[in-house]
Amino acid sequence: MHLTRPAVSLAAATAAAALLLAGCGGGDDGDSKSDKIEGADSSKDKSPSPKKNEGTQENEPDFRTSDIKLPDDLKMVFDWEQPSDPDKAAALDGAADYMRAMNHGSVKQDPKDPVLMRHVVPLQTAEEAATKKVKADVEDGLSVTGKERFSHAKIGDVVDSKLVEVSFCMDQREFFSKEIKTGKIRRTEPSEGDFMRLSLVMQKPEKSKQVWKARTFVFKGEGRKTCEG
Numbered sequence: 001m002h003l004t005r006p007a008v009s010l011a012a013a014t015a016a017a018a019l020l021l022a023g024c025g026g027g028d029d030g031d032s033k034s035d036k037i038e039g040a041d042s043s044k045d046k047s048p049s050p051k052k053n054e055g056t057q058e059n060e061p062d063f064r065t066s067d068i069k070l071p072d073d074l075k076m077v078f079d080w081e082q083p084s085d086p087d088k089a090a091a092l093d094g095a096a097d098y099m100r101a102m103n104h105g106s107v108k109q110d111p112k113d114p115v116l117m118r119h120v121v122p123l124q125t126a127e128e129a130a131t132k133k134v135k136a137d138v139e140d141g142l143s144v145t146g147k148e149r150f151s152h153a154k155i156g157d158v159v160d161s162k163l164v165e166v167s168f169c170m171d172q173r174e175f176f177s178k179e180i181k182t183g184k185i186r187r188t189e190p191s192e193g194d195f196m197r198l199s200l201v202m203q204k205p206e207k208s209k210q211v212w213k214a215r216t217f218v219f220k221g222e223g224r225k226t227c228e229g
Contacts, residue, residue: 068100068115071107073178074144076100079151080168088155091164091202094119094212098126098200099150099170105134106144109180119213121203126214137177145185147174152197152227158204163215167199169227195227196220 070076078096082089098119105113111131120127137143149171156165173194177186201216 066097066100068097068104070100070103071145073146074103074107075147076103077147077149079149080153083155085158087158087204088164090204090212091158091166092153092155094202095153095166095168095200095214096150097211098130098202098214099148102130102133103144103148105130106137106142109134109138109143111135111138119211121213121215124215126200126217129217129219130214140177141180142177142186143180144175145178146176148172149174162204164202164204164212165199166202167197167220170196170198171227172196197226 076096076099080092083092101113101116101119105111105116108115110116111134113134116130116134117127120130150168151171152169154167158164171194178184179186197220199216199218199220200214202212203215204212
């Protein structure tokens with residue numbers, strides 16, 4: 001695996017926090033022996049997000065315009081569309097912003113970045129995974145650069161009127177670490193670790209117009225067969 005890629009730092013930080021599933025990363029299909037996540041039932045009718053329309057943003061599809069500001073040299077592409085169900089759409093929207101906020105924390109070199117803290121449920125595994133990943137970047141003097149693409153989203157049913165499980169692929173073939181002091185980009189050769197599958201449990205806000213926040217984080221391992229193409 002790429003030792004300098006940001007997502008590997010995320011995986012390592014998550015493992016240190018005992019958040020990784022047993023045996024994750026051992027296969028390249030992204031499947032684990034157990035898909036159940038604490039905080040949400042695994043829905044039998046977990047449907048993928050709608051496919052892209054023909055000719056719509058075919059070059060650089062994206063989920064939506066976010067208010068999270070990232071540097072010009074960092075691009076995050078969300079290759080999926082909003083589901084018709086408003087709660088599922090909001091949960092997927094929140095998952096996208098959680099990933100944006102995590103990169104924002106690395107850019108700002110702050111594990112407790114206020115932007116990141118707005119998108120996590122306090123004292124839950126999604127917060128712990130994100131802060132540990134950002135802290136590792138800070139300790140290593142690294143930020144992030146390049147293009148990170150997300151696709152193959154699957155969204156579970158709403159549980160207890162407030163929890164939704166969202167899983168998706170992360171493609172990091174063009175995504176790298178960047179040294180803060182020198183600006184040097186740590187480019188690496190392509191590998192199976194460029195494709196990963198993540199799962200989040202998103203929590204509905206108590207008040208309207210507030211964001212859905214990430215509650216539970218699970219790194220499901222490498223997923224080239226599932227995620228490529």
